[in-house]
Amino acid sequence: MTAHDHTHLRPWRTITRRPSRKIRVGNVEVGGDAPITVQSMTNTLTADANATIGQIRQLEEAGADIVRVSCPDVESTAALSTIVKASKVPIVADIHFHYKRGIEAAQAGAACLRINPGNIGRPDRVRDVIQAARDHGCSMRIGVNAGSLEPHLLEKYGEPCPEAMVESALDHARILQDHDFHEFKISVKASDIFMTVAAYQMLADAIDCPLHVGVTEAGGLRSGTIKSAIGMGNLLWAGIGDTIRVSLAADPVEEIKVGFDMLKSLGLRHRGINIIACPSCARQGFNVIKTVEALEARLAHIATPMSLSIIGCVVNGPGEALMTDVGFTGGGKGAGMVYLAGKPDHKMDNDRMVDHIVELVEAKAAELDAKRLEAAE
Known part of the structure; x- marks a missing residue:
């Protein structure tokens, strides 16, 4: 057990996930007891297979479980078979307006078809x-957006609202169910976080399929992350959500990072280093902000779930280190204390601490990976 793995001792940290059916998106399970998956979407021209594959590779390295590509034209679906073959993760084809693109995408090997x-x-x-x-073993996503509801629902409700979004989703779920097709998930996204959360809460009570959660068109990197964290965090904390996409006007890799950070903060998924750091103040024994920036960059390649505390002084340093795998607390005279598995272990000079901590974390990650491998054999 790693130093931070104490959830079972603290019931107030428990999140009970909404029970849902499990479906498959290619070789990835979604729903039921499967881990909450993190996905993003390419923004290259899908018809440019090489550019799209290059971006998928970046998303895979960031930890993406599923990647969606838009298929607006015949050129896109024609390139899809090349893209699917090159991808290590399942590919979802995003289909709007032209239903024939959905048929072509299924034939090209898409793992899932998103229809609006x-x-x-x-x-x-x-x-x-x-x-x-x-015919081609695809699952489907019914993707409802507040900005593109059916005209008859807008007429009925007067404006986009949670009830209209849920009615749209359930109407289409019924069509799939009437055709004895049950490998589907649903999303009901709006750019308004109040509408988004209310729609998902209603939908969660109305159907047992997996839910794809997100706040659509959330905005740029900072504002979009905040909006997404408030809306999606609210739902995930309530146990709602089986796969997530953070919609940012930013590099798609950032969406994956934010998605994992969101899940990490709620203890729902663990990937990479969780750095606990103080905001720094006049008490700091070293430059906390620059140190954390350096460590984030140097440790980005590690996928092993681990915790690291970087605290400027002894007010909270020892207490935070108690709960982390590796810790460093600032002291006096240009040095601080290194903690391993919650216990003070040795002193280290500030000017050597970044290199030293990277070495310690890499060694601990290798040790944890070896133990996990041994347990799996």
């Missing part, structure tokens, strides 16, 4: 997409 009820067209067209998904 507000613009995919008549039920008979949806039926053809369902048949293609069934």
Whole structure:
């Protein structure tokens, strides 16, 4: 057990996930007892297979479990088979307006087809997409957006609202169920976090399929991260959500990082180093901010779940180190204390601490990986 793994002793940290059916997106399980998956979407031209594969590779390295690509035209679905073959993670084809693109994407090897009820067209067209998904082993996502609801629902409700979004989702779920197709998940996203949260809460009570959670068009890196963390964090804390996408007007890799940070902060998923650091003040024994920046960059390659505390002085340093795998607390005379597994271990000069901590963390990660491998054999 790592130093930070104490959830079972603290019931107030327990999140009970909403029970849902489990489906598969390629070789990745979504829903049920499967880990909450993190996904993003490419923003290259899908028709440019090389550029799209390059971006997928970056997302894979950042930890993406699933990647979505937009398929707006025949050139995109034509490139999809090359993209799917090169990808290590399942590919979701994003389909809007043209139902035939969905059929072509299924034939090209997409693991999942995303359709938007507000613009995919008549039920008979949806039926053809369902048949293609069934024939090619695809799952589907019903992706409802507040900004593209069906005209009859806007007329009925007067404006986009949670009730309209949920009605749209359930109407389309019924079409899939009527065709005996159950490998689907649903999303009900809005850019308004109040609407998003209310819609997901209603949907969670109305159906047992997995839910893809996100706040759509959340904004730039900082503002979008904050909006997403408030809306999605609220839902995840309540146990709602089986796969997530953070929608940022930023490099898609940032979406993956924010998604994992969100799940890490709630103890729902662990990947990489969780750095606990003080904001720094006049008591700091070293430059905390610059040290944390350096460590984040130097430890970004480690996927092993671990915790590291970097605290400027002895007010909170020893207490935080008690709960982490590796810790460093600032002291006097240009040196601080290194903690291992919660206990003070040895002193280290500030000017050598970054290199030293990187070595300690890499060694601890290798040790944890070896133990995990041994346990799996």
